[in-house]
Amino acid sequence: MSRSSKERLEARGVAVAFGGIRALSGVDLSLKRGEILGLIGPNGAGKTTMVNVLSGFQRPTSGAIRLDDIDVSRLSARKIAQAGVARSFQAARLFRAMTVEQNLSVAAIGAGLARRPARERALGILDWMGLAGKADLRCDSLSYGDERRVSIARALALEPSFALLDEPASGMNDAECEALMELIARLPERFGCGVLLIEHNMKVIMGVCERIHVLDGGQSLAEGSPADIQMNPVVRRAYLGEKASDRTLAI
Amino acid sequence: MMKSDAVFHFWFPVLAIVVPLAVIVALTDQFGGLSLQRTVIEMLISIVIVVGLYIFVGNSGIISFGHATFMAIAAYASAWQTCCEMLKPITMSGLPPFLRDQSIPLLPSALVSILLAGGAAFLTGLVLMRLTGLAASISTLAVLFILNVVYSNWDSVTMGSASIVGLPTYVTAWLAFGCALLAIVVAWLYQTSAFGLAIRATREDEVAAAASGISLYWSRLIAFTLSGFVVGLGGVLQAHFLGTVSINNFFLSFTFLALAMLIVGGMGSLAGAVAGVVVVTTIVDLFRRLEAGISVGGGQWSIPAGTQELIIAAFMLLILIFRKNGIMAGREIGLPQHTHREKGLVHG
Amino acid sequence: MANIVQVLVDAIALGSLYALVALAIGLVFGVMRLINFAQADYITIGAYALVVPTASVTPPLLLGALPAALMIGGVLLVVVVLALATERVAFRPLRNSNPSTLLISSFAVSYFLQNLVMLVHTGRPKSVGIGQGLASAVEIAGVRIPGVQLLTMVVAAGLLVALVLFLKKTPLGIQMRAAAENFQMARLLGMPANRVIALAFAISGLLGGAVSLLLTIQTGTLDLRMGLMPVVYAFFATVIGGMGSLPGAALGGFLVGVASVLLQTYLPPDLRPFRDAGVFTLVILILLVRPQGLIVTSAAKERV
Numbered sequence: 001m002s003r004s005s006k007e008r009l010e011a012r013g014v015a016v017a018f019g020g021i022r023a024l025s026g027v028d029l030s031l032k033r034g035e036i037l038g039l040i041g042p043n044g045a046g047k048t049t050m051v052n053v054l055s056g057f058q059r060p061t062s063g064a065i066r067l068d069d070i071d072v073s074r075l076s077a078r079k080i081a082q083a084g085v086a087r088s089f090q091a092a093r094l095f096r097a098m099t100v101e102q103n104l105s106v107a108a109i110g111a112g113l114a115r116r117p118a119r120e121r122a123l124g125i126l127d128w129m130g131l132a133g134k135a136d137l138r139c140d141s142l143s144y145g146d147e148r149r150v151s152i153a154r155a156l157a158l159e160p161s162f163a164l165l166d167e168p169a170s171g172m173n174d175a176e177c178e179a180l181m182e183l184i185a186r187l188p189e190r191f192g193c194g195v196l197l198i199e200h201n202m203k204v205i206m207g208v209c210e211r212i213h214v215l216d217g218g219q220s221l222a223e224g225s226p227a228d229i230q231m232n233p234v235v236r237r238a239y240l241g242e243k244a245s246d247r248t249l250a251i
Numbered sequence: 252m253m254k255s256d257a258v259f260h261f262w263f264p265v266l267a268i269v270v271p272l273a274v275i276v277a278l279t280d281q282f283g284g285l286s287l288q289r290t291v292i293e294m295l296i297s298i299v300i301v302v303g304l305y306i307f308v309g310n311s312g313i314i315s316f317g318h319a320t321f322m323a324i325a326a327y328a329s330a331w332q333t334c335c336e337m338l339k340p341i342t343m344s345g346l347p348p349f350l351r352d353q354s355i356p357l358l359p360s361a362l363v364s365i366l367l368a369g370g371a372a373f374l375t376g377l378v379l380m381r382l383t384g385l386a387a388s389i390s391t392l393a394v395l396f397i398l399n400v401v402y403s404n405w406d407s408v409t410m411g412s413a414s415i416v417g418l419p420t421y422v423t424a425w426l427a428f429g430c431a432l433l434a435i436v437v438a439w440l441y442q443t444s445a446f447g448l449a450i451r452a453t454r455e456d457e458v459a460a461a462a463s464g465i466s467l468y469w470s471r472l473i474a475f476t477l478s479g480f481v482v483g484l485g486g487v488l489q490a491h492f493l494g495t496v497s498i499n500n501f502f503l504s505f506t507f508l509a510l511a512m513l514i515v516g517g518m519g520s521l522a523g524a525v526a527g528v529v530v531v532t533t534i535v536d537l538f539r540r541l542e543a544g545i546s547v548g549g550g551q552w553s554i555p556a557g558t559q560e561l562i563i564a565a566f567m568l569l570i571l572i573f574r575k576n577g578i579m580a581g582r583e584i585g586l587p588q589h590t591h592r593e594k595g596l597v598h599g
Numbered sequence: 600m601a602n603i604v605q606v607l608v609d610a611i612a613l614g615s616l617y618a619l620v621a622l623a624i625g626l627v628f629g630v631m632r633l634i635n636f637a638q639a640d641y642i643t644i645g646a647y648a649l650v651v652p653t654a655s656v657t658p659p660l661l662l663g664a665l666p667a668a669l670m671i672g673g674v675l676l677v678v679v680v681l682a683l684a685t686e687r688v689a690f691r692p693l694r695n696s697n698p699s700t701l702l703i704s705s706f707a708v709s710y711f712l713q714n715l716v717m718l719v720h721t722g723r724p725k726s727v728g729i730g731q732g733l734a735s736a737v738e739i740a741g742v743r744i745p746g747v748q749l750l751t752m753v754v755a756a757g758l759l760v761a762l763v764l765f766l767k768k769t770p771l772g773i774q775m776r777a778a779a780e781n782f783q784m785a786r787l788l789g790m791p792a793n794r795v796i797a798l799a800f801a802i803s804g805l806l807g808g809a810v811s812l813l814l815t816i817q818t819g820t821l822d823l824r825m826g827l828m829p830v831v832y833a834f835f836a837t838v839i840g841g842m843g844s845l846p847g848a849a850l851g852g853f854l855v856g857v858a859s860v861l862l863q864t865y866l867p868p869d870l871r872p873f874r875d876a877g878v879f880t881l882v883i884l885i886l887l888v889r890p891q892g893l894i895v896t897s898a899a900k901e902r903v
Contacts, residue, residue: 055462057462076461078464078465078466081461089458089459089462093456093459094455094456094459095452095455095456095460096456097581098455103452105445106449106463107464109449109464110449114445115445115448118445154459154463155462158463158464312699313699314699314702378883378887379883381886381890382886383891385634385699385702385842386838386892388634388699389834389838390886393880394879396831396875397879397880400872400873400874400876401873401876403872404873504710507706507710510706555718556718557714561711561715563710564714565711567707568704568707571703575696
């Protein structure tokens, strides 16, 4: 696949089964460049599996992933990354013995840059994210919050058409989380990419996303604007049914 | 353009390794006895070999038991080209005529030998680098055994398990130092290049590297091939330092010693690879002398042969248990931190 | 042309010997992701325990002088204790290291033990006569089969059955299989890690001791490297069988053993010395087609 920017990333009727367990069944999802789509759902709803499928780490049992109408379901994770679909991981998975700048440069190199330009791109992104001062620190010396930010920065260093962020704010406190969401809100404008955002905290996600897709038990429950989702009785039931004390209730 | 300050910062970790080595060579060259001079040359050759091994093992994190194979290929190739013109037609009658009936000048023969080693590493890598880490490690062992079986039994060309003797011995301390310098510079340029960064990322986290668009296969294959060239250089040097080549010197004991050097110093950094060679060579040399016997107070005193091997193995285990990233703990010798940005490259 | 039945017997005998060693390697790999080079030295040291340490080429017998039952028990005990000792001293402190570190540490343990044997017994090969009565051939259905081959087959088959029964029927065995499939999960479910790992080493010692005796009876010689080739073959067996799969290890062991005997029999005489190279090339070719091995387990794949 060429490296030029793509307009649309789609999942069509995606199903994934692990042995007898169906992690996803018949999910349709579409992400356009420039938009932020929220992907929410209770624990075990299949959110991470969806990201794994979209990024090529998990072959769908049936259904297809399409990038600008080209089927990419059988491409390796690396090829999909190079075609413009970047992802972050729930656990940051940084290259721990390398510096922050090198972590980002690896992704830029993966996107086809030489060492010098990769470094320039890395420093540019770090600058934009307010991490310029940390460029030469080894990742095993970073604070937890910085680890999370660097893992997002690394995904962005691919200059992807689509960035799939798997719970980027997990474990952060409210202030950190809010700052991160402000940053994510500016991603489409800065990088011209589409963002798929997985997040537990409904309040947080309502503020950033134009559209929200709800998964439950591996199936699509609903999709619509934050307001629609908030009012949707099915969604409310799914969330209420899960855990009464969950802060996701604080809509 | 890099400013000269930045250039200095970039090369500092190399200078920090090479300058002390140069001092050692100069001092022993001037004041050392013959046996010490030989030890220093052996150490420099070991640096070439272990740095070559490091280029793959250190950067990829995959243990290779197969690198002695590429050394042997280079050493034998050099022997075929340069050794004992009078005897060759009898002792190695199976050689093709252009090798059997003439000698080839030293420099071209060395280059050809190194090319062969690198080529063999490339071909082996094409197959093995498809495997996952552990399976690849075990398969490198298969490569080592295959070559050992073939060379031990291919009597008409390799003289079987006997030694080929009479190679020209041209390796001096300064030549060995020059080659060690070359190996270190190659390793440094590689590990700070885009390829080097990519493979170090796969070492840290294969999954995250794939998500960053890095190809495990190609980055490992490049490292494997490059390290094949460098250990090939080591093989040629060793052959022309000892003047003999024997397949038994390229088998498990040798592989163990080379890996022990890399592990003791710390396989995560170039400084570690070199430090490990220096430390292990020192221990081996010390115990070798004790095994040979020293005179204490008029009486001859020695320790049983084989103690040295036990000590090295035990030392390596202790390092693995108590300082598992080795003496250098995976770090290069950099300048103290300051705010200048270009120094980022220094962390390699 | 060699008699088909004889070749078959040879192939099965060697195959089952390698399967035993491969199972020993596979069990330990299963519970702690360690590919244990020292298995070679368990075998070597078990054999050397038969004789008194001297520089002599025909040393007096030590354990080998005991009555058969005691001798067998003695050798097995020595190797089990040795295996447990290496686990306790060298491998337990490294338990949470990555597989590369574990692999290299077992290489160091092996090198240490090998040189220790050399220090105690000197490096010269020795001859030792135990179980000579077994060397005579037995005639079955018109085919003469060496008694040693029969013994190897019977012992190997017996141990394989016993091991399978242990793994399938006893609680500890079931835990061990669970651990081999997914160690973290088994641990979360309350598996006693220390006990299961120690047990895996004990079994690998037991199998190693059995192989010591079989090899010594077969060859009548002791050699520092006598354990090396079986273990290297077993390594390749576990890799082509699929790392972490016990049936895969046994299958791989049989395959490499059979391949070795077939090449030995059917290669032209001047190529026979290259037999091992042929088998190992075959191993690499199999891996080229099936990089994950013949039986793929969840342990072989990394989770995202």
